[in-house]
Amino acid sequence: AQSVTQPDIHITVSEGASLELRCNYSYGATPYLFWYVQSPGQGLQLLLKYFSGDTLVQGIKGFEAEFKRSQSSFNLRKPSVHWSDAAEYFCAVFMYNTDKLIFGTGTRLQVFP
């Protein structure tokens, strides 16, 4: 069955440190992949997306993600985290055979000054 896994429920980093949030998917075809961020009390904002082509995609707020087909992964990275990045991050896969967007369980990022 199609699924999205985010192994890390909660991550804490210091401001200025680098960040990597993991995402693994299970899907029979090449997926459309997304990362969303949800700040406290807010809706979801799209950070970046991958459909095809260059496997390293750039997003907003200085985030990037790399699609690795061999590892079925789409990890989110940021070289230097800011306190305002504290939020919940969701990886999602769009299954174009069913027109559904499936979310991972999310990773809560906490940033210490």
Next chain:
Amino acid sequence: SAVISQKPSRDICQRGTSLTIQCQVDSQVTMMFWYRQQPGQSLTLIATANQGSEATYESGFVIDKFPISRPNLTFSTLTVSNMSPEDSSIYLCSVAAPGVGAHGYTFGSGTRLTVV
């Protein structure tokens, strides 16, 4: 991308009552989606609402509990019926822009529902 207005933003309701959540989009969209986000959980798709047809519900969700209307291409409502405390969640509507692969999905800011 589309802009979504979702109302109410939050509500506290008595058990046994019903709440209707509205989702207004600033452009015409074919597909609208309703999600539930239980406390501390991820988003779960409730149903897909297409204009002019019955909504399609996911496993575990039924029309009697979550009736959906989609009267036109810019508006939808989700009703949470006969509420219990277990229905306390954030409910979000989402739309897929034409050529969803290129634009992704846009989400409303959500309705935070507390049932007491």
